[in-house]
Amino acid sequence: MDLAKYSSNLLREAQSLPEKNRLPFIQRELKKITTPYLRKSIETFIQLGIELGTNSADREEIIVLIHGINTQGIWCNLVQNYLEENGFNKVIPVKYGYFDPIRFWFPFGTRKKPIKHIVREIRDIQTNNKNYDIVIIAHSFGTYIISEILKKDFDISIKRLLLCGSIIDENFRWDALPKFPNIVLNECGTQDIWPLAAKALSWGYGISGTFGFNSSRVINRHHNVGHDGFFNKEFISTYWLPFLSYGEIEKSKWDYQRPTPSFFKSSFPSWPWKTLIFLLIASPLYFLFQ
Amino acid sequence: MNTSSQRLESLIDRFPQERDSIERLRTLIEAELNSDGTSHVFSIRRLIDKIMPSSNFAFSEILTVLEEGGVLEKILRVESPFTKMGISDFHSLLDIPPVIHDPSQDIDLEVLSENVKLLYRVRNDKSGK
Secondary structure, eight states: OOHHHHHHHHHHHHHHSOHHHHHHHHHHHHHHOOOHHHHHHHHHHHHHHHHHTOOOSSSOEEEEEEOOSSSOOHHHHHHHHHHHHTTOOEEEEEOOOOOOHHHHHOOSSTTHHHHHHHHHHHHHHHHHOTTSEEEEEEETHHHHHHHHHHHHOTTOOOSEEEEESOOSOTTOOGGGOSSOOSEEEEEEETTOOHHHHHHHHSSSOOSHHHHOOSOTTEEEEEESOOTTTTOSHHHIIIIIHHHHHHOOOOOOTHHHHOOOOOHHHHHGGGSSHHHHHHHHHHHHHHHHHO | OOHHHHHHHHHHHHOGGGHHHHHHHHHHHHHHHTSSSOOOEEEHHHHHHHHOOSOHHHHHHHHHHHHHTTSEEEEEEEEOTTTOOEEEEESSGGGOOSEEEETTTTEEEEOOGGGEEEEEEEOOGGGTO
8 A cells, every 4th residue: 555645645535525524534534444553644644734734745746757878768658657647747758869879988078968958858847847846767877967967057956866777986976966865765776787887888987776876875775677677567666656755765675685796796897998998999090090 | 772762763764855854853852851851742733843844744654653662642632612722632533522522611512623633742751741
């Protein structure tokens, strides 16, 4: 049972009734709840809502979805539909078009265009929805984009940030951000090799999507999944709905079971792969122009 | 570490975004526990003003955990619509009868939800409450 949603619906229904019928209705509904703890919790929420004259579990939120490279962000549609089915009225996929692996790999200049596009879009959403809080779900290169935005764009205010398949540097200075979101949750995929490859083969990326961030500001939650293993209804329902609804972190069983990563997997990204690739490309060119 | 501190720590794990409000709640509880035996009753509005939670739902959960753990006492007070004084206290909405006697007017009143107020008190064994 999604407790927040159930309680909000009950409260809304109670508030729509004439004053005379409200208390008997609440009492009748509470009697149906057999678990004492749940009954107490819902009773508190309803009474609090009635006294404050609000029927929302939280301030209204806009969920913004940012996809990764080599895709048109098909997962965004699945997540959007599922969240909308579960009571989130405003879920907006923000796209920047197809971004190919070569522009992703190249460290100079090519990454700026999608970052500029996304910051413009978020700013527009923020301006047109002043009464809403912004929650961002970013995947893969989308996580890199949002990390760059958070570093520089002081006017962007994010309530909650959910990262998955992150390729942000694991030592990213979350503590140095001008505006840190209320909470940052990083979903790590133990089977995800793409953050390792991104760090090994290019510059500016990290392995946070596989092993997590080295920062106490971020909550790392590990799952036995690959790069896209988060985009299914079961995962979203178990882990994302409680977080998006009211910031609750459901523990992942994998966090208690996951084995120590192998030496190869741990050290692979630190080997000088990108330098070798650079030399392989640069050497023939050097001799050619000599 | 005492029981209320342990419970508050576990609440921070569960609701990390409410860390600051849980810390404010901790300060309030400690002040009450260290008081000279006078136990204040806080209305839910006053608590929200002091604690400033970012989510009403999370705050309800936090209050329920603390109530279950014996740190807080929840009081549902039926007030007289005429004098705004409390007529009777209950621990659950389910315990409130449909009609209650208002001694200030010497009449029987039908209890409406607008006359029920949610209050909390820190359980302080020193004060015997």
